[in-house]
Amino acid sequence: MNTILKNKFFNKLLVPAFGLFCMLTSCSDNDFSNEYYEDNNTYYDETYRPSIHFTPEKFWVNDPNGMVYYDGEYHLFYQFNPYGPKWGHMSWGHAVSTDMIHWEELSPALYPDELGDIFSGSIVIDKNNSAGFGKDAMVAIYTSNGAKQTQCIAYSLDKGRTFTKYEYNPVLVSDNPDLKDFRDPKVFWHEASGKWVMSLATHKSITFYSSSDLLKWNKLSEFKDLGMRDHVWECPDLFPLQYNGQTKWVLLVSINPGAPNGGSGTQYFIGDFNGTTFTADLSVPYPIWIDYGKDNYAGVTWDNVPQTDGRRLQIGWMSNWQYAGDVPTNTWRGGMTMPKELTLKTHPNGYPVLASGFVTEISKIGANWSTLTASNNEFKLGDVNDSYQLNIDMNIGAGSNKTLKLENEMGENFVITIDRSNNTFVTNRKQSGDVGFSSSFAAVSTAPLNVNSNNISLSIVVDKGSVEVLVNDGVSQQTNLVFPKKLYNKVILSGSESSVPTIKCRKLNSTR
Numbered sequence: 001m002n003t004i005l006k007n008k009f010f011n012k013l014l015v016p017a018f019g020l021f022c023m024l025t026s027c028s029d030n031d032f033s034n035e036y037y038e039d040n041n042t043y044y045d046e047t048y049r050p051s052i053h054f055t056p057e058k059f060w061v062n063d064p065n066g067m068v069y070y071d072g073e074y075h076l077f078y079q080f081n082p083y084g085p086k087w088g089h090m091s092w093g094h095a096v097s098t099d100m101i102h103w104e105e106l107s108p109a110l111y112p113d114e115l116g117d118i119f120s121g122s123i124v125i126d127k128n129n130s131a132g133f134g135k136d137a138m139v140a141i142y143t144s145n146g147a148k149q150t151q152c153i154a155y156s157l158d159k160g161r162t163f164t165k166y167e168y169n170p171v172l173v174s175d176n177p178d179l180k181d182f183r184d185p186k187v188f189w190h191e192a193s194g195k196w197v198m199s200l201a202t203h204k205s206i207t208f209y210s211s212s213d214l215l216k217w218n219k220l221s222e223f224k225d226l227g228m229r230d231h232v233w234e235c236p237d238l239f240p241l242q243y244n245g246q247t248k249w250v251l252l253v254s255i256n257p258g259a260p261n262g263g264s265g266t267q268y269f270i271g272d273f274n275g276t277t278f279t280a281d282l283s284v285p286y287p288i289w290i291d292y293g294k295d296n297y298a299g300v301t302w303d304n305v306p307q308t309d310g311r312r313l314q315i316g317w318m319s320n321w322q323y324a325g326d327v328p329t330n331t332w333r334g335g336m337t338m339p340k341e342l343t344l345k346t347h348p349n350g351y352p353v354l355a356s357g358f359v360t361e362i363s364k365i366g367a368n369w370s371t372l373t374a375s376n377n378e379f380k381l382g383d384v385n386d387s388y389q390l391n392i393d394m395n396i397g398a399g400s401n402k403t404l405k406l407e408n409e410m411g412e413n414f415v416i417t418i419d420r421s422n423n424t425f426v427t428n429r430k431q432s433g434d435v436g437f438s439s440s441f442a443a444v445s446t447a448p449l450n451v452n453s454n455n456i457s458l459s460i461v462v463d464k465g466s467v468e469v470l471v472n473d474g475v476s477q478q479t480n481l482v483f484p485k486k487l488y489n490k491v492i493l494s495g496s497e498s499s500v501p502t503i504k505c506r507k508l509n510s511t512r
């Protein structure tokens with residue numbers, strides 16, 4: 001972090017009584033001692049520090065918030081503790097990028113106030129000045145987590161560098177005083193009805209509200225009674241996607257716990273939205289999940305991506321509430337997945353599925369692809385230091401299976417099995433490196449393959465702290481954290497399928 005930024009942090013931390021209070025009290029609770037100002041640490045050299053995934057220089061991060069594209073910049077705000085590497089004092093951190101790959105961390109955007117901590121939320125660009133803050137104001141709609149959860153707004157007229165909180169906050173309070181879970185507003189402009197629409201997590205349902213000015217909100221409808229409902233719903237996002245020449249609406253709903261492989265996960269629904277009500281297609285076998293790995297949570301999509309681009313772009317928090325506070329990274333904790341483009345593809349059984357693809361901008365950091373040659377069922381990746389991408393094309397006959405073990409010299413490994421006998425895609429990180437910090441970490445995670453063909457292609461991004469695997473254009477996906485001492489640098493094959501896959505590898509240059 002540069003000096004200007006450090007000074008901004010310094011002013012923001014020391015001036016408010018709140019900051020001083022935090023320094024004297026809770027900060028001493030966590031394992032990062034109060035060395036914030038005089039520390040001469042060289043960040044980004046830590047063993048498990050990702051090379052190409054977003055992580056803050058220091059301290060705790062969870063959900064991505066306020067993702068919006070504006071005037072050449074992708075903004076990524078996020079749940080952030082400005083005082084240490086454990087959850088608490090929730091504020092909005094902020095980073096910007098021109099390509100979603102190289103990120104510049106800026107000063108935190110929103111700090112707690114008398115209404116509470118700043119929980120998750122979204123940002124829109126008020127092109128017609130509907131709220132009266134100014135044309136093109138960047139308006140943040142977030143949850144204040146105080147005595148109760150309420151929705152508040154703040155605006156920026158300088159591309160998100162500074163925010164002013166609206167003086168009449170909160171703008172939305174629940175009409176049910178017993179409702180404790182009332183949070184994570186995601187707002188978009190609904191062109192057909194000419195109004196703003198908010199999706200809000202309301203205990204085990206999503207409630208939709210509308211507004212003409214972002215200040216007064218009217219309840220539209222409530223969506224519930226479908227999917228995984230064992231626990232509280234969080235971080236919704238409703239958006240349209242094209243599918244076979246029609247517009248379909250996708251509703252993302254995160255839930256914790258309740259994920260298919262334990263802990264936190266994001267389910268989704270596909271259907272229609274008429275400006276008032278979201279109706280899910282019942283041909284889809286809910287619950288279905290955007291990612292069956294353990295570490296892709298609370299992901300939502302960027303607002304205001306230009307129509308000329310047209311992509312629906314998403315990023316998730318790459319962790320899981322089961323162990324997020326215990327992962328063996330002490331200077332920072334938490335980070336984001338690779339940014340992905342979301343599309344709808346067709347499941348072999350005929351219904352639509354959400355597919356995730358690495359954004360094409362990843363090629364900016366990609367070296368040339370090389371085709372690896374196998375010797376005794378082993379492919380060596382050569383010298384890999386930062387991170388790399390693998391494209392693997394396989395032919396796996398019905399009833400057969402193929403296992404690919406990514407391994408380093410220490411024998412630490414991450415195992416991927418494609419099993420065509422039951423069309424599953426299984427990962428095993430039991431020997432992936434440091435797994436001892438939580439009993440929930442050493443996991444085997446199973447996903448549906450969502451493919452019924454002998455031709456299986458995997459696209460894999462391996463960074464220092466994670467493995468992201470996409471099957472056949474991302475119709476099935478797993479994101480998993482790993483903590484090996486060194487990057488895995490070979491692929492070892494086994495399984496009943498004897499044909500040898502084609503494996504291409506390219507190095508991805510560090511974005512640090």
Ligand code: FRU
Pocket residue numbers: 062063079090119120143183184234235298
């Ligand atoms: C999801 C979540 C949100 C909440 C935020 C608090 O991970 O629990 O519902 O706004 O984290 O940090």
